[in-house]
Amino acid sequence: MDVIFLMNSLWVMLGAILVIFMLGGFILLEAGSTRMKNAGHIAGKTIFTFGLASLVFWAVGFGFIFGDNGNFLVGLSQFFYSGAQIEGMNLSSTVFFVFQLAFAGIAITIALGGFAERAKLSVYLIFTVLFSALIYPVIAHWIWGGGWLAEHGKQDFAGSTVVHLTGAMAALAATILLKPRIGKFNKDGSANNIYGHNQVFTALGVLVLWVGWFGFNAGSTVAVDDGFFGYVALNTNLAAAAGSVSALLISWIVLGKSDVPTMLNGALAGLVAITASCAFVDTWAAVVIGFIAGLLVFYSARFFEKRKIDDPIYALSVHGVAGVWGTLSTGFFATPELATVGLPGLFYGGGFTQLGVQFMGVAVSGAYAFAVSFVILLLAKKLLNGLRVTEEEEIMGLDLSEHGSYGYPEVFLPKDEKLNA
Template sequence: MDTLFLMNSLWVMISAVLVILMIGGFILLETGSTRMKNAGHIAGKTILTFGISSIVFWAVGYGLIFGEGNSILGFSDFFYSGYDVEGLGLSGAVFFLFQLAFAGISLTIAFGGFAERAKLSVYLVFALLFSVLVYPFIAHWIWGGGWLAEHGKQDFAGSTVVHLTGAMAALAATILLKPRIGKFNKDGSANNIEGHNQVFTALSVLLLWVGWFGFNAGSTVSVDGAFFGFVALNTNLAAAAGTVAAMLISWIVLGKADVPMMLNGALAGLVAITASCAFVDTWASVIIGLIAGILVFYSIRFFESKKIDDPIFALSVHGTAGVWGTLSTGFFATPELATVGNPGLFYGGGLEQLGVQALGVVASGAFAFIVSFIILSIMKVTMKGLRVTEEEEIIGLDISEHGSYGYPELVNKEAAVKGSIEIPSTGNVPLSSQRPSVN
């Protein structure tokens, strides 16, 4: 066993761990962007559904993507045994774990469109079906040697495969679930349902930013030539540019530098560069990130104007930025770096690669949305609805779905102050007896 094989395996294993840790970033992002009464539910269901997607990926997902088959789907290597693949250049088990992490991230993105109103049982069933009927098809088309790969589709680390796929599933969910109670007024105007912890969301972006080095740079699956450093540099520059652009555009339009928008700009820059990080020069990565930061600002406002309630802005951050990132290689891919497909328009490649990228966006986005919509529509009928009752939504999914709060001390203390319950204070004297009821 040669040294390069071992070093490749170690590098991709580290990258796989970084990508899996991004699940933690998404937990903080989604909980921080939503209300306290749903925090425990969101954190718990994210871990549970990642567990489901892991089992499904082992049983069938990996084989559907990378197994021998046709241009549509693979049909071998089910119940993966951990064997090494000849010519892969690293441990087969490590490569499997790396790809499993990507599948889990795409599912986590999809669930952003379900937040604060879907039944727990809906998460469980959709996690299974998405992991079999949606993600593997698109991943096989682009990464598994399928028909889009045959056309030279460029998507180095998943702006389309992971992010757009998850976002289109989220769109199907937001349409069928309808907005949260109180989000929109009768005249169509929107109310701002603020997340309960802006520090969580900021920390989540930092964790995701760091995890993205595994996501993008790890997709080199090799240490040979240290090309992963160049990919990481492009990744960081795009994230930085997205942060600054979103902050500036919000400041100009709103008169204030909006913190959530700034954070979404960072994520949009990361999503956009994911497809092109290995194909473009550093200056182009800055342009890609800047445009992503501006696009995410207007995209969020657009979806809200259409009465689409997207609590963590998955449609804009992962959908709109995913589309732009995918198309960007059709403009900026250089002849030296375009190891897949052709150079972009600005490097004399004409419209050919841009057309392939657009085809990939339309085909993958439409497939993910239509199949997810059909799955959720059938689930809505067979499971007597996708959404919790109005009463359950009002009291929060922590209690209605799990019987306990994510922040039990804070919630109980607040209720006690209002006189609805009694809890012991430091002197074993009920807090409600220490001050009059406000009810």
């Protein structure tokens, strides 16, 4: 067997493991950014929904993205994927399948961030199945599977649009329909801070995600023979670094204090933004892209809060706004040497053509993800007699109301029960 085939397979398998391990980062990030009475629920539903999404991706998702005999909208083969080698692929197709499955798992995890602290567990179940079958695979096919946006030269190397914007627009639909958490907004429209219970968890979650992103972006080269994955990793790290610094500085300037959650979100925003462009831009551009993403995440979070949109883990700002900026950035910064897909950007003599393609991709993909998510959730609302737990259950916390046990029993149990916990 060819050595390059084996090395490519090994590299992409390592990338898949890193991306799946990002779920641990999301558990820490989301649990740390919310209240301890919901921590066990958040951790458990992340594992449960990844398992469910994996089965749906095996059954239909992979086929809708990469199946043959399809059209400009979806693929139409490879359903219930059997593990057969796909012709023309210079690595193990089963490894490629696991890698793509990991991306689908991250997309649904981002989407479900908009449900945090108030949605019924049954809503997670229904939405995960339908998102993983009807939303994510369709957009992924359009851009990565040879669909109509791919034919236009849409640049999205590792998923600023496919994964992050798609998940964020689904989260937006959820936040609108679920409405804000109890106590988030006052009658006069002013917002109250609902603090996360563990900033250390949040910071550790960001670090796990940062490391996992090397699998996300550099792994998307799906090859080792030219060593290009190292360049992609370099751009990824530079953007994350610039985003963390710019977010900290802008919060310090505006608020008078350097806000830790903002800084952490800035690092993630830099990572999200560079995900589309990491293989297409020079290193200096990666710094600029990440730096701007850090500024955007600060102001967009304030923008959404003023409009009474309760986004507990900042999915709309970190994955949505930064995802849009990252996708558009290739239309400015893609170089003639690196633009293996599409055309060079505006600043490299490519004119507005690629920027227009990027904008079209953002608009259509975002609109599709939002509209279908909204319809799914409206139907689920009728089917389940509401999307949201009762007021009493929300105040009690979803650990107890949905699972019958606490994530932190030593804190919440009566004294006599603590002794037996």
